[in-house]
Amino acid sequence: MPKVGMKPIRKQQLIEATLASIDEFGLYHTTITTISKKAGLSSGIINHYFGGKQQLIEATVRHLLDKLNHVLVEKTAGQTLSPVERLNLIVESNFSVFQRSEPATKAWLSFWEQSLHVPELARLQHINNQRLLSNLRFSFRQLMPKDQAIEAAQATAAMIDGFWLRSALSQESNPDFVASERLCKQFIAKLIS
Amino acid sequence: MPKVGMKPIRKQQLIEATLASIDEFGLYHTTITTISKKAGLSSGIINHYFGGKQQLIEATVRHLLDKLNHVLVEKTAGQTLSPVERLNLIVESNFSVFQRSEPATKAWLSFWEQSLHVPELARLQHINNQRLLSNLRFSFRQLMPKDQAIEAAQATAAMIDGFWLRSALSQESNPDFVASERLCKQFIAKLIS
Amino acid sequence: MPKVGMKPIRKQQLIEATLASIDEFGLYHTTITTISKKAGLSSGIINHYFGGKQQLIEATVRHLLDKLNHVLVEKTAGQTLSPVERLNLIVESNFSVFQRSEPATKAWLSFWEQSLHVPELARLQHINNQRLLSNLRFSFRQLMPKDQAIEAAQATAAMIDGFWLRSALSQESNPDFVASERLCKQFIAKLIS
């Protein structure tokens, strides 16, 4: 088995197992054992590749953040966009990720909860938050005075997060991301009218 | 000499100790011991009065829900209110509670995270959510057609929850509840204009 | 079972179980489990009373030091002694402790080895060492010039420790403490003649 260069493969495998475990058991009941079983590997492997459970958790958060970022970058790359188009793409990217991977919804909520008491997670959460605000502010700024743009960004971010939170907490197997996305876009449209 | 009626006193004491412990250590690191120490009581007392840790947690959630409810009821009691006035009071009640007890902000987030995997907490979360939606819908319905009212309620709830979430996650010691409240009210004003 | 005031009883019980375990398995293979089994208690009890394995180890060292001290104090208490008599009692106290409890011999060696890398044990070892040197120096000083007394104390301490070490390492079930004691006293006699 021991081929060289397993590191990136195993790391990916374990991050996905972590998301699967959080989806099934919750972060609180996700243990070294539940993760390694989902990955089909031994428990020792986590320390081998990540140095500990907490580092694996953090790597998983970074993985989600990277994916979220990636979506927006892809959507906007190489295009000339009007401010409104850009704002809409920001909304879309925030919902598309969740549409695609349902387990991630729960994971985000768990991670943000943990960030209340784990500095590294707080740092990541803060970066993510600032990025969203900054993206929104930039586009709103092209359509309105600075003070208004700041508040518009805050309100839009709140609405996005609010819909996301409600989706995560929703018991329904298929929360209505489509409607959420539409309502966010409507809100933006109203803000700039 | 057994004192009569210690039960409600002790229960209240333990619920407050639970909130204090979650504020300091986080739900994850809140144990029977951290709670009972904060209450100045022995560890056995929790099983004695609540039958277990989980039941104490649930009682604490119910306590927070009751308080939230209480605020709205108080604000609206015995008054004749226009739909807009009522909507504004709903917003106010949602923010006033958090303004008053900062520890509660963290506790809510922890509890909702737990509700993903604890049926009883999910039930309580669902009730709370439905109540907010229903209150909002009721007032909006008096100002617009049903379909629009439903969506207005959803959007407003999302914005309230979004601001609340951002406050909880905010590292700042004094998150801007005042601005949040104002922006929510502005949003409502726009919706009904 | 839970009576009040079990603390000192349990602590003593666990310290003795620790010595028994080190005697049988060695410090390296002494675990929470071997100790608690020897004490007839559960494994959790060690954390309950000592806060951790390492603290129990340190408490055990302190226990041995206390006993060693106690012997000398008892032997010399309330008597008017000549310097030579006092020196001989120092020798006797160092051997009597080991004569009495054979397991302790192994424990001392294990502890000093650990002291190479555990600061708290190093501290205790240093105190013990200084006390022996100081006691010897004090008595020698009454019989010879300062410089000579210092060296006499060092040489005597070395001989005591040397015999003690050889006894610990000796495979024989009954190492010759009597001869060791006699040779140490002879050495002292020669030093002051």
Add this chain to the structure above:
Amino acid sequence: MPKVGMKPIRKQQLIEATLASIDEFGLYHTTITTISKKAGLSSGIINHYFGGKQQLIEATVRHLLDKLNHVLVEKTAGQTLSPVERLNLIVESNFSVFQRSEPATKAWLSFWEQSLHVPELARLQHINNQRLLSNLRFSFRQLMPKDQAIEAAQATAAMIDGFWLRSALSQESNPDFVASERLCKQFIAKLIS
């Protein structure tokens, strides 16, 4: 292209890495990993060349014993020595080795501690001990009756070991080997006067 004769080179490399690791981390915290890292080799190499960690430890002890022996043999080779000269050389050889390699001091103590519970190490310790006693006895025998010679050997061995032990435990970076050596020689001089 398999290099011929890597075996002795690698073995030597690993033995030295073992001593370095014990010096830095202590025997207890010396692992396959710490050793192989210090050697700049992979962790698998130890099993490859020694068959296991324990065998490497034992090889390291044998290496130290060999060096100790070698020193005395070199010092005494091809000379006609008086008994006193020979005794002094025995003392010198016991201190010279430690003077030269400070890490070894800690290693010896760790190894003797282990010998309490590892038969092979006990065997090696016993051989070493007997050799020292026998060497001393042989020279003393030429200067005094048998009974006295036996005790003189024992006392001298104890003093040498005692000074060695005190040096190992001494926190000072540069324990006073010179003084120790001088005091041992003085002791011998007194014994034969």
Add this chain to the structure above:
DNA sequence: AATGAATGAGTCTTCATTCAT
């Protein structure tokens, strides 16, 4: 009414060993 002594299952982590390459 309240305590705190005691338990032991569950968790994370360490690490010697194995083995395909």
Add this chain to the structure above:
DNA sequence: AATGAATGAAGACTCATTCAT
């Protein structure tokens, strides 16, 4: 000849729960 991927048993520690008093 040498690597390093992978394992899993064993360790220390945590903590909700039980229960005699």
